[in-house]
Amino acid sequence: MRGDRLIKILLMLQSQGQLTANELAERLEVSERTIYRDMDALSGAGIPVVAERGKNGGWSLLEGYQTNLTGLKEAEIHALLVSPSIQLLDDLGLTGTSEDARIKLIAALPDKYREHAKEVWNRIYIDTSSWRNEKEKLKSFETLKQSIWQNHKLNMIYQRADGQTIERIVQPLGLVAKGNRWYFIAAKENGEIRNYRASRIQHAAPINETFERPKSFDIAQYWKSSTEAFVKELPTYEVRVRVTLDIVGRLSYSSHFVRVIEMSEDDKEGWVLVRLSFDTQEEAIRYILGFSNQMFVIEPTYLRNKICELAESVVVHYNFNQNE
Incomplete structure (x- = not known):
């Protein structure tokens, strides 16, 4: 086990250059103290590992050193x-x-x-497309790819989620695929790193100015931290409902973003108690109305009253138009 880890450390340093003890510890899922012991073992075996102290320091191999390990499991x-x-x-x-x-x-x-x-x-075959194959339009995708490899700053016009359009000069750092959607990772002029949905980039053009890519930037680690922070900040709206046995298997198969948090066993009358979580109250209302009389809201009571009012207004609307 330790021998495999030592080989991994050696190959990681050879392929990625300098890495901190913390970065190695996280990737190998061990403590930093273990990493320091491993470095001593590598040094004792004649591997020229070099430690550089300071803010931008870390572990690396002596310049010019190349291992000939080629075995693959x-x-x-x-x-x-x-x-x-x-x-x-x-x-x-x-x-x-x-x-x-x-x-x-x-x-x-x-x-x-x-x-x-x-x-x-x-x-094994991996298919990340959706069932309806609704592919997002990527207007400036070729420009994004080129700028990432060439370290060219971009003048970008971006449409935010609220519909407003902004113009911004950014430093391209990478692309991330989440499901079948692409996200563009870039730094603003003040150094702040942001995520941009690639399909919302209306226009992107390189400017005659390059930038120095941050040496410590790791796109996988950044994306992991970014998504964890995003999920923590997501709004939640919880609802307790009773549902018929017929729809239990369909609760998560809808176009709405819903999470089944808790589910009880069915009672003698054929109903199951379920706790659901949505992003917003509006999402919950559209979802619950879609199941008609197969779902009944228990809590919150004001939501049940609101759904009753909406259902009554739909009946009035159709009766009115039918009489015309």
């Missing part, structure tokens, strides 16, 4: 050969390149692994 081969999302590769223009790379990788494997590795393609 069977599980590692599987990880490399599992089919990626074709939809996302299409967006990036890498579909053909990805297939070529996998063919070359298989050709480079030892004979005893080659045939088995080919079977991985036929065992």
Whole structure:
């Protein structure tokens, strides 16, 4: 176990350059004290690991050092050969390149692994598209990709969620795919890093100015922290309802963002007590009305009264139009 971890540390330092003890500890899921012991072990084995102190310090390998470790375990081969999302590769223009790379990788494997590795393609397939295949329009996606690799600042026009449009000069740092949606990660001129939904970028044009990419920026770690903070700040609106057994299996299969928090066993009359969570009261109302007489609101009582008023207004509306 420790030997595997030491090899991982060596390969991580070789491929990514300088990493702090904290970064290594988080990725390997051990304590920083363990990382320091591992570094002593690597040094004792003749590996030239170098520690640099200070704010921008960390662990690295002596410049010019290169390990010749090439062995791959069977599980590692599987990880490399599992089919990626074709939809996302299409967006990036890498579909053909990805297939070529996998063919070359298989050709480079030892004979005893080659045939088995080919079977991985036929065992697991990843599809990130939605059932309705509603693909977002990405007007400036090519410009975003180029600016990320070239470290060119962008003049960007962005439509916020409230419909307002802003113009901003940003420093492109990366792209993140969440499901089948793309998010553009960029730093504002004051250094603040923000997430932008790529489909809301109305226009983006590079300006004749480059920037220095932050050496400490790790897009995977940033996205993890960013999404955790976003989820914590999401509004919640909880409702207790009784539902018929017929719709229990359908509670989470809707176009509304709903979470089933708690569910009791059905009573003798064929009803189940459920606690649901929504983002807003409006979302809860639309969801509950959609199930008609198969769902009954218990709490909050004012929501039950509001739904009754809305249902009555719908009846009045249809009766009025029917009489015209």
